[in-house]
Amino acid sequence: MRRQGGNELERKTQIVVVGGGAGGLELVRRLGARYGRKRHDIILLEKNRTHIWKPLLHEVAAGSLDANLDEVGYRSHCHRWGYRYFLGTLESVDRARQQVIIAPLLDEDGSEIIARHTIRYDYLVIAIGSISNDFGTPGxxxxxxxxxxxxxxxxxxxxxxxxxxxxxxxxxxxxxxxxxxxxxxxxxxxxxxxxxxxxxxxxxxxxxxxxxxxxxxxxxxxxxxxxxxxxxxxxxxxxxxxxxxxxxxxxxxxxxxxxxxxxxxxxxxxxxxxxxxxxxxxxxxVKASPVLANLDLETNRINQLVVKETLQTTRDPRIFAMGDCCSCMLPGRTAPVPPRAQAAHQMARTVFDNLVRDMNGKPLKPFVYHDHGSLVSLSRFSTVGSLMGSLVGGRMAIEGRLARLVYTSLYRMHLVAIHGWLKGSALILVGQVNRIVRPRLKLH
Missing domain, CATH: 3.50.50.60 (FAD/NAD(P)-binding domain)
Known part of the structure; x- marks a missing residue:
C-alpha cells in the first residue's frame, strides 16, 4: 500500500494472535471490525480448523452436542471480520527479529505439507489456553x-x-x-x-x-x-x-x-x-503448554506467562498474553486471576483497548477482573452455582431453573462476543429451533 502523494511504501501494522479460543477469537473479531485490512494486518495462528467453546466439550464427549453444528470455521469467520487465519502451531518466538516461528505442518500420515516458517509481528498476543495437568503421575x-x-x-x-x-x-x-x-x-x-x-x-x-x-x-x-x-x-x-x-x-x-x-x-x-x-x-x-517455557519470557511453575496489570508480558511490552495461558496477579489479591472463560473474554476486551491505546500513543490501562461467579451444569438434572457482583449485591447461591437460565446465557454471550450482535442473535434463535429438531444424541 502506498501513501497518498508519495512513492514510499507503508508497512502495515501486523498484529499476530496465537490461539483461537474464547478470548483469541473475540480479540481478532474486535480488531478486524475496528481496523480491517487497509492499514493493519490482523493474523490468527491456530492449530485447529474450527472453534468450539471449551465449556461444551463434556457434552461433545457424551454425545449430547453435535460439534459439527456448533463449531465455528476460522476461514469463514476471518473472511467475515477482516483478519487472516493461518493453520499452524507455535514453536518459538524470535523476540529480537519480532518473528513467530511456526512448526512444520504435517498431514495425518506425517508427511510435511508446509515447512517451518516465520511470521513477523509488531504486536504479539498469546492466547493458547491450557491443557490438563497430570502432575507427573505415572501412566x-x-x-x-x-x-x-x-x-x-x-x-x-x-x-x-x-x-x-x-x-x-x-x-x-x-x-x-x-x-x-x-x-x-x-x-x-x-x-x-x-x-x-x-x-x-x-x-x-x-x-x-x-x-x-x-x-x-x-x-x-x-x-x-x-x-x-x-x-x-x-x-x-x-x-x-x-x-x-x-x-x-x-x-x-x-x-x-x-x-x-x-x-x-x-x-x-x-x-x-x-x-x-x-x-x-x-x-x-490445568497447566499451560510446555512451549511457553521456551520463549525466553517469564513463566510460573505451570508454564503460564507472567503478565503485568496491562496484560503485557514482564520482559517484552510488545507481547501480550491472556486467558488460561497467562498468570495475572492483580493488586490486593492473593491469587492470580482464575482460568475461566469469563476471564478470557474480559482479558480480550482489555488487550483490544490496550493495543488501540498503544498504537495511538496513549497510556495503557490496567486489567480489572470482575468475578461473576461460577456455575456447574449437571445436565438436565440440575444446575448449581454462585453469582457475584453488584447485580446481586455481593454473592448469591443459586440452583435449579434460575441457575440453568444463567448457565445457558453464558454461551449466548459467547456467541455475541465472537459473532457480533446480529449474527450472534440469529444463532441463538437457530439454537432454540435445533433443540427441537436435532437428534438427542450424536452417534457417529
Whole structure:
C-alpha cells in the first residue's frame, strides 16, 4: 500500500494472535471490525480448523452436542471480520527479529505439507489456553483420555459408544448377565462433575437409538477428587448439593483420595485401591503448554506467562498474553486471576483497548477482573452455582431453573462476543429451533 502523494511504501501494522479460543477469537473479531485490512494486518495462528467453546466439550464427549453444528470455521469467520487465519502451531518466538516461528505442518500420515516458517509481528498476543495437568503421575499420559480439545472429546465419545454397544450385545445374548460400562473420572472440578452427569443423560437416551436393553443403570461411574470436596470454586452447600445429585444418579464420589498411578484400565490410589474402568478420564488441574517455557519470557511453575496489570508480558511490552495461558496477579489479591472463560473474554476486551491505546500513543490501562461467579451444569438434572457482583449485591447461591437460565446465557454471550450482535442473535434463535429438531444424541 502506498501513501497518498508519495512513492514510499507503508508497512502495515501486523498484529499476530496465537490461539483461537474464547478470548483469541473475540480479540481478532474486535480488531478486524475496528481496523480491517487497509492499514493493519490482523493474523490468527491456530492449530485447529474450527472453534468450539471449551465449556461444551463434556457434552461433545457424551454425545449430547453435535460439534459439527456448533463449531465455528476460522476461514469463514476471518473472511467475515477482516483478519487472516493461518493453520499452524507455535514453536518459538524470535523476540529480537519480532518473528513467530511456526512448526512444520504435517498431514495425518506425517508427511510435511508446509515447512517451518516465520511470521513477523509488531504486536504479539498469546492466547493458547491450557491443557490438563497430570502432575507427573505415572501412566496418565499413556492410559487416560483428556477433554482438552474436540479431538479428545470425539475420541472419548467413540470409545464410549463402542463399550455401550458391547454391553448391550452381552445383555441381549444373556439377559441375566450384569454387564456395565465402567468409567473412572479423576478430578472433581467442573469438567469432571459435568461429564459424570452428562453421561447419565446420554445413557438414558441410547434406548431410542437401537440399544433397547441399554440404559443409565448400565453405567458405573467413579469420580475421584484429591481435595476434601468436589467443586472447590463453589460454596460448600452447593458442592454438597451437587455431590448428593451425582450420588443419586449412581456416581461413586471419592474425596480426599490421591491417585498415584494410571495403568491400562486401572486407576491406583494412594491407599493401594485399584479402581478398574473401561474408560479412564483425567480432568484434574490445568497447566499451560510446555512451549511457553521456551520463549525466553517469564513463566510460573505451570508454564503460564507472567503478565503485568496491562496484560503485557514482564520482559517484552510488545507481547501480550491472556486467558488460561497467562498468570495475572492483580493488586490486593492473593491469587492470580482464575482460568475461566469469563476471564478470557474480559482479558480480550482489555488487550483490544490496550493495543488501540498503544498504537495511538496513549497510556495503557490496567486489567480489572470482575468475578461473576461460577456455575456447574449437571445436565438436565440440575444446575448449581454462585453469582457475584453488584447485580446481586455481593454473592448469591443459586440452583435449579434460575441457575440453568444463567448457565445457558453464558454461551449466548459467547456467541455475541465472537459473532457480533446480529449474527450472534440469529444463532441463538437457530439454537432454540435445533433443540427441537436435532437428534438427542450424536452417534457417529
Amino acid at each position: 496418565v499420559a499413556e492410559n487416560c483420555m483428556r477433554l482438552d480439545d474436540r479431538t479428545g472429546a470425539d475420541r472419548f465419545r467413540n470409545r464410549l459408544l463402542d463399550h455401550c454397544l458391547r454391553v448391550s450385545r452381552e445383555m441381549t445374548e444373556d439377559p441375566s448377565c450384569d454387564a456395565h460400562v465402567r468409567i473412572v473420572i479423576v478430578g472433581g472440578g467442573a469438567t469432571g462433575v459435568e461429564l459424570a452427569a452428562e453421561l447419565y443423560n446420554a445413557a438414558a437416551a441410547l434406548k431410542y437409538y437401537g440399544l433397547e436393553v441399554f440404559d443409565e443403570s448400565r453405567l458405573q461411574i467413579t469420580l475421584i477428587e484429591a481435595g476434601p470436596r468436589i467443586l472447590p470454586a463453589l460454596p460448600e452447600r452447593l458442592a454438597e448439593a451437587a455431590q448428593a445429585e451425582l450420588e443419586a444418579l449412581g456416581v461413586r464420589v471419592l474425596t480426599n483420595v490421591r491417585v498415584t498411578e494410571a495403568a491400562p484400565h486401572v486407576i491406583v490410589t494412594e491407599s493401594g485401591e485399584r479402581i478398574e474402568g473401561d474408560l479412564l478420564v483425567w480432568a484434574a488441574g
